[in-house]
Amino acid sequence: MVSENFNIEAPNYLSKESEVLIYARQDSQCIDCFQAFLPVHYRYHRPHSKDGETFIVLNNPDLLMYCDQEFPILKCWAQSEVTAPCALNSKDNCQWNNMKYKSVYKNANLQVPVGLTIHASLVCSVTLFITVLCSTLILVAVFKYGHFSL
DSSP: OBOTTOOTTSOGGGOOOOOBOOOOEEOTTOTTOEEOOOOOOOOOOOOBSSOSEEEEEEOOOOEEEOOOTTOSSSOOOOSOEEEEESSTTOOOEEEEEEEOOOOSSSOEEEEEEOOBGGGHHHHHHHHHHHHHHHHHHHHHHHHHHOOOOO
16 A cells, blocks of 8 residues: 555656555465565666666565454564554554564665666657657548548
8 A cells, every 4th residue: 555645657866755555464374474565666767877777775664563352362562653554445543563573684675777878869769750650650540541520
């Protein structure tokens, strides 16, 4: 779940850091395990002049746990509390406990391909050519096969 004002198409240099809430489901093969999948969308980055790649640091996530009456065995730890929606499709907010955990990796470093600045004129001219060509073909088809009545 992301905030409503989140623009997934905004380039990296125009976007702000955002918060994504992921609700884990219990793993069917393991009693004490939970699974969560995060779709990652790489932002558009400015082209580079030398190499065609940039590095992105994906920080370790915060692990939040909500203790309610269903888990009487668990004692809710008096750690920092975070306000977040109670469920994925819920508008009610609950107090979640920020859990400490041992991370396998410090942070994830992702290598993302980007364009080269020396290709800018070529990309612009080919894009303009294809746009004009396709627009012309559409207009020809409309005038050839279209039925106009006034």
